[in-house]
Amino acid sequence: MGGLVASKEDRVDHLRMRPNFFHMAVGSVLVTVIIFLHFQLIPTFDLPALVAIGFFNLLFVFLLFPLEGPLLRKTVLLIGGNTVGVLWYLIQLSFKEAFLVLNTDAFKIIVLIAKPLIDFVWIVAVWSLSLSVLASYRIKMERLEKS
Amino acid sequence: MALVALITAYLIRHYLFTLTALYHKKETPPSSSNKTVYEPKVSVMIPAHNEEQVIERILQRMTELTYPKEKLEVIVIDDASTDKTGEKAKLFAKNYSFIHVVHRDPAYGGRGKPEALNRGLKHVSGEIIYCFDADYYPQRDIIEKLTACFIDPKVGAVQGRVTVLNEPHSLVTRLVALERTGGYRVDQFARNELGLITQFGGTVGGFRRSLIEQLRGWDPDMLAEDTDLTFRIYLAGFKIKYVNDADCYEEAVENWRSYWRQRSRWAKGHMQCAFRHIWPVIWSKNLRLREKVDGFLLLNIYFVPLFAVLAWILGAALFLLQPLGWMNLLWMAVPISFYSSVGNFAPFFEVGIGAYLDGRNRICWLIPLLLLTFMLNILICTKALIDLCFSKITGKKRHKWTKTVHNGNGSHYIK
Numbered sequence: 001m002g003g004l005v006a007s008k009e010d011r012v013d014h015l016r017m018r019p020n021f022f023h024m025a026v027g028s029v030l031v032t033v034i035i036f037l038h039f040q041l042i043p044t045f046d047l048p049a050l051v052a053i054g055f056f057n058l059l060f061v062f063l064l065f066p067l068e069g070p071l072l073r074k075t076v077l078l079i080g081g082n083t084v085g086v087l088w089y090l091i092q093l094s095f096k097e098a099f100l101v102l103n104t105d106a107f108k109i110i111v112l113i114a115k116p117l118i119d120f121v122w123i124v125a126v127w128s129l130s131l132s133v134l135a136s137y138r139i140k141m142e143r144l145e146k147s
Numbered sequence: 148m149a150l151v152a153l154i155t156a157y158l159i160r161h162y163l164f165t166l167t168a169l170y171h172k173k174e175t176p177p178s179s180s181n182k183t184v185y186e187p188k189v190s191v192m193i194p195a196h197n198e199e200q201v202i203e204r205i206l207q208r209m210t211e212l213t214y215p216k217e218k219l220e221v222i223v224i225d226d227a228s229t230d231k232t233g234e235k236a237k238l239f240a241k242n243y244s245f246i247h248v249v250h251r252d253p254a255y256g257g258r259g260k261p262e263a264l265n266r267g268l269k270h271v272s273g274e275i276i277y278c279f280d281a282d283y284y285p286q287r288d289i290i291e292k293l294t295a296c297f298i299d300p301k302v303g304a305v306q307g308r309v310t311v312l313n314e315p316h317s318l319v320t321r322l323v324a325l326e327r328t329g330g331y332r333v334d335q336f337a338r339n340e341l342g343l344i345t346q347f348g349g350t351v352g353g354f355r356r357s358l359i360e361q362l363r364g365w366d367p368d369m370l371a372e373d374t375d376l377t378f379r380i381y382l383a384g385f386k387i388k389y390v391n392d393a394d395c396y397e398e399a400v401e402n403w404r405s406y407w408r409q410r411s412r413w414a415k416g417h418m419q420c421a422f423r424h425i426w427p428v429i430w431s432k433n434l435r436l437r438e439k440v441d442g443f444l445l446l447n448i449y450f451v452p453l454f455a456v457l458a459w460i461l462g463a464a465l466f467l468l469q470p471l472g473w474m475n476l477l478w479m480a481v482p483i484s485f486y487s488s489v490g491n492f493a494p495f496f497e498v499g500i501g502a503y504l505d506g507r508n509r510i511c512w513l514i515p516l517l518l519l520t521f522m523l524n525i526l527i528c529t530k531a532l533i534d535l536c537f538s539k540i541t542g543k544k545r546h547k548w549t550k551t552v553h554n555g556n557g558s559h560y561i562k
Contacts, residue, residue, distance in 0.1 A: 019169070059496065131503055135508035
């Protein structure tokens, strides 16, 4: 009973990091280009969709790009996340079109209330998966440094 | 608009905490056990009501603490247990002279932790008093790490970090572990670094005996006696320090029913504290502006899920009224309010960054599932508020203390 608890992943000692401003700057440029492309390629892109995609990209730039990790990996994750976001939007749009025949206020309210939840599913899921990729990288690098 | 502003304030607060935990650099308090020269006599209080499954584990750990035993005193408060808690504690007391057991009569005891702690307070002789719940399992050198903070005379209390021991047991324990990561690794850490209101969690922490005596102990009417004490300490002009590397493992609730019960007590207790301390915090001369703002937000934190519901209802109402011209401006607030309520992803990112800082990559995958606890907390907080209002109307002052049952499953994860 006297031993240490160690049945989970070892916790990494926290060394305060310095944000990678260069990666943030590159991320900002990429996000601007991506949002511009969204509007060019998807003519039906509306304000709620822009809010969701914009929110995701903003979070990515401020909370993922400054972290430790290769720029290429972050870029791939950003593009992947945006692809998921667009697919998600298209699925929502098809549902919206399918239910347009109903066109009732009640249905619109349901959509309105459910929208943040629906967006939550993809934004948080993509972000947390990306974060786990960067955390794995950080652990790997720290182990390499130790060895 | 006020609702949107309030929820936005929480959003900013979460991001501020997250970024602080990631990047803020400030001199941390002395916490190295090897450098500690300040070694006052300390007392550890362990309140225990029907904890036969876990009491031996923590008492065994107390015997393994590295703090000099001649300066250590452990007081087990057997709070009218009907199982073998008292007998097991007595056995330890027989073998170790620094362990003492205080038995409470069933006629008076078993009515909650604050009462048990008040009883224990009469028996302690240490200059610094620590509290550990019976299901906890601290690091061996935790007392040294925590005690080092008391070198500063302004520090009235200190708080260590809580980590879940039985994390792999179920989905609930894993989600609780995530919540704890965000709560301690990011929230508490950032509050400490930014000089805001660091919360005393009621366990894995300690305070000066002189201070707790000055404050006349714990209020038995409060369900969140820890939050109540936190604000009383700050209002008295003292600070609370958080020591991130003073780790202690807890046995988290293992199923949704226990989760509901525990969080209901927390929500009710926190709301009680909000009603009690909100004005004293605003008008206090001992608090700086930033502490007042953080204190205000902290006191109202259990109302946030209710704000989310309110945002939904208002959103739907605004939607119906949309054709009215002057409402168009308000209509614009709807997406904003949504994105700052359920769409308020900030707490989830806070948890994610906590896990990242701990190097816990796989647990990040579970973050989206925290939506379940968020939704559950909406119900819990709504019910808590209704219960409190009902108690006010009926004049009921005392609330029933719902004890969290610990079955000792955490022991399986100790090598």
